[in-house]
Amino acid sequence: MKTFTRMIRRYVLATAAVVLLVVGLLLGLTVYLGLHYGETSDDRARIGTLAEALTPTADGLQFDPTQTPAQWMQGYDWAMVLDGNGTVIWQYDLPQNLNKHYTASEIASFSRWYLDDWPVFCWTADYGLFVAAQPRGSVWKYNIYSSAALMYAAAAGLLPTLGVLLAAVVGCCVFFSWRGARQLRAIAAGLDTIADGGTVELPTTGYAGELADAVNRASEQLRRRKEIIARLADARTNWIAGVSHDVRTPLVLILGWAEQLEQDAALPAAVRQKAGNIRTQSEKLRALIEDLNLTSKLQYGAQPLRRQPVQAGPLLRRLAAEFCESPLAAGCDMAVELPPDADKAVLHADAALLGRAVENLLNNAARHNAPGVHITLAAVLRENALELTVADDGAGYPAAVLHALQTGETGANTPHILGLHVVEQIAQAHGGSVQFMQNAPQGAKAVVTLPTENQAHR
Structure with a gap:
């Protein structure tokens, strides 16, 4: 503006x-x-000089001998001298029709205007009236x-x-x-309103009416597009929620039956192993459905954030303990590193969502590495921000996965990263960020940066 x-x-x-x-x-x-x-065009001065150059001699009137008559008459077509009676007593190249006697009225007329279309200028001298004419059409000569x-x-x-x-x-x-x-x-002002997401209806009168009408039409089109996008978002969210609800009930039954079969000692070992695999894959499917439902809600702001002061140390130790009690931790070696300042750091966060982010990182490290992988959950306090790190010494992120995580570019061949994408969304919803990188000397590492309570309220 x-x-x-x-x-x-x-x-x-x-x-x-x-x-x-x-x-x-x-x-x-x-x-x-x-x-x-x-x-x-200072003809008055020139005619005076020319008249003074003409002097009486014994042979009559003649020009000053310092110049030739042609040089004196340069710029004039002809000249003549009239005596007191109007008789021509001297002339230079005077046209034959003008070599005559002039009356007082004729002299008065051509001295003010023209003589036979020649603009003439007059000068009174002792020897008579000197008259010189400039070329026809060269001078505009009228008295005002x-x-x-x-x-x-x-x-x-x-x-x-x-x-x-x-x-x-x-x-x-x-x-x-x-x-x-x-x-x-x-x-x-209307454009500013549109840029802020609002709608306008400007008056279309005045010289800028066409521009105002174009702005109104653009505003209406954007409003309609926003409505369509909102309906599509609601439809997608409702569809995902509906599918999640419809799948969750049979999935619970599958998990229950698989667990019963897995623990049934009367069955052969091979059958119990297959039942265990069914349970494991069903748990992955349940986690995938939960991530899909959560990412949809986070993307469209349908997931409320129930923020409250949360101490980092107790939350992280509880999450580590829950992970160690899960079947995924059976083939893992886990360590928790919490310095005193990080342990006492207070986050203004939704504990459930934050727990889901850490759980996804821990599960990802356990699922995508061979048994015996070492996982470290650490926290460091840096300038009113808490850095949560989940690192392992496994195979590390595949190049395609790391490229998609670091650039946000995805394609048809991009590996499944929904769980890690949920971690990004949860961090961003809390005003933080997450970085995915390879661990040194080997493995994968994710660093989640979250503002502490004082920084979050600024």
């Missing part, structure tokens, strides 16, 4: 600058034309009369009049710019 206001301000200032520039150029052009053509009071008033009011006109032009530019700026500011 501030950028848009600055743009409008620059537009107004640029308009005023253009007006000032145009006025300055017009004034400069007027001065230039006056100086340039004034020097070449005006009241002296008017000319004085015009001269005195020239600068104020220019100032008023300039102020009027600038005022008009500012006024129309202000009117346009009001509409543009409304459109800019």
Whole structure:
């Protein structure tokens, strides 16, 4: 919005600058034309010099011998001298039809206007009236009369009049710019509202009406798309929840029957082993369904966060104990590393969700490594943030899995990472982050960074 206001301000200032520039150029052009053509058209001064160069001699009137007559007459077609009676007593290249006697009225007429379409200029000398003609069409020669009071008033009011006109032009530019700026500011505010996820309905009158109508149509289209996306999200969430509910009941029965068969001593060992495999795979399926349901809720904000102060040490020790009691821990060696400051750190978190994230990391380390893998659950307090680390010395993350975890890019051949994706979502829901990497010298490592209670409330 501030950028848009600055743009409008620059537009107004640029308009005023253009007006000032145009006025300055017009004034400069007027001065230039006056100086340039004034020097070449100062005919009164030239005719006087030419008349003074003509002097009486014993042989009649002749030009000053310092120049030839042609040089003196440069720029003139012809010249003549009339005596007091209007008789031509000297001439230079005078056309034959003009070599005649002139009456007083004829002299008065051509001295003001033209003589046979020649612009002529007159100069009174002791020897008579000197008349010289410039080429036809070279001079605009008319006498203009005006009241002296008017000319004085015009001269005195020239600068104020220019100032008023300039102020009027600038005022008009500012006024129309202000009117346009009001509409543009409304459109800019509407765009900000759309960017924030809202909808607008701007008035479509004025010169910016088409732009406002386009913004209204864009707002309506975005509103409809949001409704469609929301319906699709609800449908997906409801479908996943429904499928999870429908699958959970028969899955419980399968798990119960498999466990009974696995513990039935009357059955052969091979059968009990197959029953155990059925139970193990069913537990994986149950975990997958729970992860799928949870990731859907987290993605669309349908999973409420029941945050409360949680001490890190007791929570992590409980999660470690629960994992050690599970069948997955049978082939694992586990260690918990909790320094005193990390043990006493308090998290503002949903204990159940946070427990699910740690459980997924521990289960992932146990499932995807051969028996005998060593798993470490550690916590370190760093500047109001708690780093939870789950590391193992197994085979490490496959390259495709690590690429998908670190870049977020997935494809048709991307391995199953739903459980680890749930860990990412839970960390982000708590204002934290997670990093997946290879452990040194071997194995996989996941580091979950969570703000402590003081940092989480900032």
